Every structure is written in C-alpha cells, then in structure tokens.
Amino acid sequence: MVVLGIDPGITNLGLGVVEQVGQKARMLHGEVVRTLHTDPAPKRVGRLYQAVYEAAVRFKPVAIAVEEQFFYRQNELAYKVGWAMGAVLVVADQQGIPLYGYGPPKVKQALVGYGHADKTQVAYMVRAILNLPTTPKPTHLADALAIALTHCFFSRMTGLAPLS
C-alpha cells in the first residue's frame, strides 16, 4: 500500500510517500515544496498543485493523508493553509484518490501510542519505522511522513471515513 502524506502549507508544503508491505514500511519519496510570499498567489498555489500532481501520478498512492489542524493562531493562516489544501483536493479529485485528514493527537496515538506524546518522539518513531539513517528534516517532511504512516496505521481499521 502506497500512501502520500501531506503537511499542508502555503510557504512550505511537506510531501512524503510511504510504502507499507505487511509490517514493514519504507520511504519512497520525500520533499518540501517551497513558495515565495512575494510571488503572486496563483503561481504559489499552482506550484503546490504541480508537485502534488507529479507525486500522485508517479507513485499512484491508494490514499492521500493530510495533517488537519483545527486551531490556528490567526484566521489568515487558516485561510492560506486552506489555499494549499485546495490544490491538494483538486489533485485528489482529478486522480480519484480518497483523502483522509488526521489531527496531531491521532498522529501521536498511531506512532507513539498516546495522544500527548511530543513532536520529537513522533520524529524518532518516523525514523525507526522507516529505518532511516537520521531523523527526517526539515520538520515539514517529518510531519508529512508521520501523516502517511498514521494513515497506514488507521487504515487497518474498518469504517474509516474520508474527509468531507
């Protein structure tokens, strides 16, 4: 099972592709797509769309998993994370890939075993599960891989509902 994990953001979008076979998981691809805040908004979001589209076509994931954050410090930040999500959602629709959202407590629960684990424990587990030589950096990439692994974990359960 190949899963595309995404840590959505307009300036930094983390993108990690993971393949799970039985109890084993490995990283197929990882990148952080960056855009400049001085660039026009269509160019920024178009670049995110393109990167997600290319990953979807290249790796043919059975699911896209995204980090969902419900409390932002500012309205405007939530709005602009939404721009990035819009691009991801267009790709998911065009390629017919179901999309799932997971909040931080779900990620911690899946990877560390309890919902109040801290971020370094999550990053440590990402490294261990994927058998990586070092902790994935930057954090946006570690977050994207964590989200992909979270979906692998929860997808063993039945009745998982895609994001609406």
Place this chain on the structure above:
Amino acid sequence: MVVLGIDPGITNLGLGVVEQVGQKARMLHGEVVRTLHTDPAPKRVGRLYQAVYEAAVRFKPVAIAVEEQFFYRQNELAYKVGWAMGAVLVVADQQGIPLYGYGPPKVKQALVGYGHADKTQVAYMVRAILNLPTTPKPTHLADALAIALTHCFFSRMTGLAPLS
C-alpha cells in the same frame, strides 16, 4: 475587458462574468456553484475547480477578481473558504490569468462611492450598472458580479498589485 468575479465559498461559490466596454458594462454569465457538505472534500473542491475552469476557458477573462474577507467568525470557516480559493488559484495559474482580491470596503467604495455603504445599496448598484431587470439573486451571485465590477473600476488606476 472581460472580468471573472468570484465570491469564494465551499458550499456556495458565486461566479459572475462581466464585460466592460468604455463606460458600459454587461453581464455575460452568472451562476452559483453549490456543493454538498456530505460529499467528500475532493469532490466538492473538484466541482468548484471545474466550474471556474469552464468559465475561464469560455469567457477568457483578462482578470479574476475575488472577494477577500479577513475576519471570519471561525477559523474553520476561513480554512474552508481557503479550499475554494485554492481551486480558483490553480485555474488562474493554469490559464495564466492575473488574480486580484478586494475586501468589502473596496467594493462599496467602487460601486456606491463610500466604504460604509450597506449591502442592499451594493446590490442596487450592480443591477443599475449592468442594466438588469431585477436585483441579481442569490446574494452570492450579486457579490460575484459586484467584485467583477469593482475590478473594472479599480483597473483604470495604475499600479494595481495582484494578490500574493
């Protein structure tokens, strides 16, 4: 000059196309694209993308103008308006159409003459300027047409900066 005006929203997206020639303006097209909150998120945003894409290809606007609201009652609302904006921004990038954002005071200033006008005055002016038999309904369509006309108004000025 043809302008595509958009009142972005995930459940209701207002879409109005206006053509301005000299001092005259007319409506070429208007619709409200609706999505169901019970539908998967990719399907909803994919539908918005498709509607905006079709309008862009059919009417070849020189600009897309969107309503920008900076204060939302809730974070989650801002986030989901962002989803809709993401779809619009992907179309703008793919079709190479510059995109401009206008807040409500700018719309009121352009159409009524002062930034504190109320919404009924704006709708009345949209009807008058476009020479429509009745006030455009629903409000999301009136809003979209108002945004398109606002761009026609401000585009006469130099130094207009696209949204970033």
